[in-house]
Amino acid sequence: MAAVRVRVPSLLFSYTNGVKLVEVEANTLGEVMAALERKFPGLAFRVIDEQHQIRPHMNVFLGEENVRDLDTPITTPIEVFIVGALSGG
Amino acid sequence: MTQPVAPAGANAWMIGTRKGAWAMKSNGRPHLSEPWFFGHQVHHVVQDTRNPGTLLAAVRTGHLGPTIYRSQDSGRAWTESAQPPKFRTKEEYVNSSFDADDLRRQGLTVDHVFFLAPGHATQPGVWFAGTSPIGLFRSDDDGVTWRGVEGFNDAPALSKWCYNFAPGTPDGPKCHSVQVDPVNPKRLLVGLSGGGLFLSDDLGATWRAINSGVAMDFSPPKEDGTEYEYGHDPHDAVIHPANPRRWYHQNHCGIYRLDWNDGAKEQRWKRIGNNMPKEVGDIGFPMTCHPKNPDTIWVVPMDGGTVWPRTSVEGKPAVFRSRDAGESWQRLDRGLPARAWHTVLRQAMAHNGGASLELIFGTTSGELWGSRDEGDSWQSLAMGLPKVMSVTSARLD
Numbered sequence: 001m002a003a004v005r006v007r008v009p010s011l012l013f014s015y016t017n018g019v020k021l022v023e024v025e026a027n028t029l030g031e032v033m034a035a036l037e038r039k040f041p042g043l044a045f046r047v048i049d050e051q052h053q054i055r056p057h058m059n060v061f062l063g064e065e066n067v068r069d070l071d072t073p074i075t076t077p078i079e080v081f082i083v084g085a086l087s088g089g
Numbered sequence: 090m091t092q093p094v095a096p097a098g099a100n101a102w103m104i105g106t107r108k109g110a111w112a113m114k115s116n117g118r119p120h121l122s123e124p125w126f127f128g129h130q131v132h133h134v135v136q137d138t139r140n141p142g143t144l145l146a147a148v149r150t151g152h153l154g155p156t157i158y159r160s161q162d163s164g165r166a167w168t169e170s171a172q173p174p175k176f177r178t179k180e181e182y183v184n185s186s187f188d189a190d191d192l193r194r195q196g197l198t199v200d201h202v203f204f205l206a207p208g209h210a211t212q213p214g215v216w217f218a219g220t221s222p223i224g225l226f227r228s229d230d231d232g233v234t235w236r237g238v239e240g241f242n243d244a245p246a247l248s249k250w251c252y253n254f255a256p257g258t259p260d261g262p263k264c265h266s267v268q269v270d271p272v273n274p275k276r277l278l279v280g281l282s283g284g285g286l287f288l289s290d291d292l293g294a295t296w297r298a299i300n301s302g303v304a305m306d307f308s309p310p311k312e313d314g315t316e317y318e319y320g321h322d323p324h325d326a327v328i329h330p331a332n333p334r335r336w337y338h339q340n341h342c343g344i345y346r347l348d349w350n351d352g353a354k355e356q357r358w359k360r361i362g363n364n365m366p367k368e369v370g371d372i373g374f375p376m377t378c379h380p381k382n383p384d385t386i387w388v389v390p391m392d393g394g395t396v397w398p399r400t401s402v403e404g405k406p407a408v409f410r411s412r413d414a415g416e417s418w419q420r421l422d423r424g425l426p427a428r429a430w431h432t433v434l435r436q437a438m439a440h441n442g443g444a445s446l447e448l449i450f451g452t453t454s455g456e457l458w459g460s461r462d463e464g465d466s467w468q469s470l471a472m473g474l475p476k477v478m479s480v481t482s483a484r485l486d
Contacts, residue, residue, distance in 0.1 A: 011150070011152055011153060012153075041171075042169055042171075045154070045156075045173070045175075046152075046153040046154060046156075047153075049154060049198040049199075050175035050176055050177075050178060050196075050198055050199070051176075051178055051179060051196035051197075051198055052178070053198070055152065055153070055154050057151050057152045058152055058153070084152040085152070
């Protein structure tokens with residue numbers, strides 16, 4: 001398993017009680033989200049819908065790469081950025 | 090009209106908007122609370138009429154998707170549902186008998202919860218939720234967890250009834266007007282936009298269309314001369330709480346009444362909107378019924394001509410009331426602006442159920458208008474709110 005530092009956006013502070021940085025260990029992006037869900041129940045469904053897809057207006061970056069496949073492997077220590085996409089009105 | 094029965098002793102309105110929800114005490118001078126769920130879209134906030142206290146709110150943000158919050162202290166604290174409404178995964182439909190192009194096979198995702206309704210008085214803790222895309226969900230634990238109503242969400246014909254979940258309406262297809270018969274706890278009525286009205290007499294296990302007599306001007310006449318069985322666009326439907334054999338609904342194609350007749354071969358809607366002034370027409374969103382008098386209803390006509398602006402007809406806002414079950418109508422515009430081009434959405438009109446009945450409606454331009462004389466005159470209650478999407482009454486501490 002690789003060490004992962006997850007940067008949490010303000011959108012999700014209500015789930016993390018304001019925690020901005022979370023450290024987990026995971027082999028895939030899906031495992032990152034599962035670990036976050038264990039720590040902060042309800043958070044994962046705000047990022048991933050019931051069809052296991054990242055919601056259209058959420059972006060998840062592994063380092064600088066925007067990824068949408070939860071099976072994306074994580075083999076080395078890395079930072080994951082969860083951010084809200086530009087949208088609105 | 091999304092709440093035929095108001096909570097006993099209602100003293101407040103709950104306003105769902107595009108950017109949050111507000112409570113407004115309705116006794117004395119109107120006073121808006123600080124917002125709940127500020128920045129979130131709030132499609133509906135409803136109090137349990139069986140146990141005034143529990144509030145449920147249908148909430149979504151553009152980024153984070155939909156959920157349901159609940160409060161048991163008049164909105165001071167809210168807790169998110171532990172299991173919000175979710176469709177089945179596409180994997181669960183792999184072996185279904187559905188057509189290959191049935192969208193359920195590709196996996197539906199709840200975009201927003203649109204409608205909340207407490208269950209029957211004999212079923213405490215039961216709630217129903219209608220969603221977009223079209224789905225019907227049920228909670229048996231007072232809104233904490235939700236599951237799909239299988240008889241509806243998994244009905245093989247559902248995709249045919251609702252244009253295969255196509256996003257035909259501007260904000261997405263909706264399951265709305267979830268009505269629980271106050272006498273028969275097994276009878277449920279739901280409205281699908283689009284799709285039509287559907288009735289269950291076994292608490293949601295099986296459903297049948299109930300659209301006879303309803304126009305469908307947006308489809309060509311059937312070649313065999315028969316009516317369409319489904320595919321209609323009801324906007325707002327109600328089973329009258331004082332006479333559950335009397336139903337009303339405002340449709341995309343008119344205003345209708347149904348008087349249930351057990352001996353009839355079919356139940357048939359009558360277009361009471363034909364009695365509206367021709368220059369006004371009978372297109373609109375909300376249908377509001379008097380809580381005790383089954384003959385008294387209110388509608389808010391909108392412009393359904395040319396390109397369907399859906400705003401006040403000729404820019405002259407008015408509510409229309411009938412006191413004889415739609416056989417005649419009175420225009421009620423005293424106190425309303427002489428000119429305005431707002432829209433009153435289907436869930437944005439309500440009454441407080443009181444002996445001295447109060448009415449309220451909210452507009453897409455963020456105004457609230459109230460009446461204490463059953464609509465004879467109207468007063469401005471608030472301005473400057475975000476787009477009003479729903480109004481209900483509540484008894485708040």
